Amino acid sequence: MKTWWKGRKYILAAVCLCLLAGAAAPRPARPAVPAKPAQQTDGPLTGYTVLVDAGHGGTDGGAKARDSGVWEKDINLKVAAALKEALEQSGARVIMTRETDMEYSRGKREDLTARLNLGQQGNADLLVSVHMNEYRSRSESGPQVFYRAGEARSRLLAGTIQQAMIQALKPAKERAAMAGDYFMLSLSIPSVLVECGFLSNAAEEKLLLTEDYQRRVAQAIRDGIVEYASLQIVETGAEES
Ligand SMILES: [Zn+2]
Numbered sequence: 141m142k143t144w145w146k147g148r149k150y151i152l153a154a155v156c157l158c159l160l161a162g163a164a165a166p167r168p169a170r171p172a173v174p175a176k177p178a179q180q181t182d183g184p185l186t187g188y189t190v191l192v193d194a195g196h197g198g199t200d201g202g203a204k205a206r207d208s209g210v211w212e213k214d215i216n217l218k219v220a221a222a223l224k225e226a227l228e229q230s231g232a233r234v235i236m237t238r239e240t241d242m243e244y245s246r247g248k249r250e251d252l253t254a255r256l257n258l259g260q261q262g263n264a265d266l267l268v269s270v271h272m273n274e275y276r277s278r279s280e281s282g283p284q285v286f287y288r289a290g291e292a293r294s295r296l297l298a299g300t301i302q303q304a305m306i307q308a309l310k311p312a313k314e315r316a317a318m319a320g321d322y323f324m325l326s327l328s329i330p331s332v333l334v335e336c337g338f339l340s341n342a343a344e345e346k347l348l349l350t351e352d353y354q355r356r357v358a359q360a361i362r363d364g365i366v367e368y369a370s371l372q373i374v375e376t377g378a379e380e381s
Contacts, residue, residue: 181231185230185232185362185369186232188231188232188265188365189232190233190234190235190266190267191266192220192268192270193220193267193268193324194237196212196271197238197242198243201213203339203340206274207345212274214241215348215354217239217240217241219354220236220270220358222359226361226362230366235264259329264327266297267325267327268334269324269334271333271334271336272336273335273338274340275340278341280313281341282311282313282315282337283306283336283337284302284316285299285305285318285334286322286333286334287318287325287332288326289320291330291331293330295319297364298318300365300367300368300371301334301360301368304363304364305357309357
């Protein structure tokens with residue numbers, strides 16, 4: 141594991157091992173003249189384009205659930221699909237990085253860059269990357285949302301999603317949104333990485349494997365995004381130099 145915690149040594153370093161630290165990651169330029177398709181459904185997220193990333197895929201399984209042996213990549217895909225549905229019901233346009241068990245490249249950075257490019261090409265306003273956590277101690281549990289340090293809008297988005305997840309899922313352990321230096325968070329749009337729960341915790345693993353809980357997780361993430369949107373601070377389509 142890289143030193144992406146940057147001195148926050150008191151913090152539990154329990155995240156997916158397969159995520160690259162991205163301190164020096166290049167930030168690809170956004171397309172000059174993005175076009176936005178018309179929305180089909182009216183709702184609180186009408187006008188928003190959300191890039192939904194199901195973490196890992198293909199030869200990169202991510203974390204392995206401790207009891208069932210199910211790979212993180214497969215659970216991510218199910219939660220991401222439920223999230224797409226929930227977001228579309230709220231009027232958002234959704235771009236998925238993947239909808240099958242695949243990878244863009246066996247090189248981790250190339251794979252993540254291809255995912256980020258999809259968001260740029262589609263002129264996404266927000267990014268949500270879906271993951272499952274693990275830790276050597278089986279007692280750790282609870283969803284946790286990560287954002288890039290110094291990004292105020294991402295921090296706010298992470299906070300509203302974290303709060304919505306606590307409210308909807310009532311986890312035994314309530315975590316706080318936290319800064320994390322992930323390559324996947326390197327676009328200049330509000331971006332979060334959601335660790336939906338711990339596959340190393342017996343009770344949480346069981347929950348995360350059920351369709352009902354996957355849907356509740358997805359709806360909680362959507363609720364957090366709706367709350368964020370209600371604050372009306374998203375600069376949709378704003379360019380950063
Ligand atoms: Zn992961």
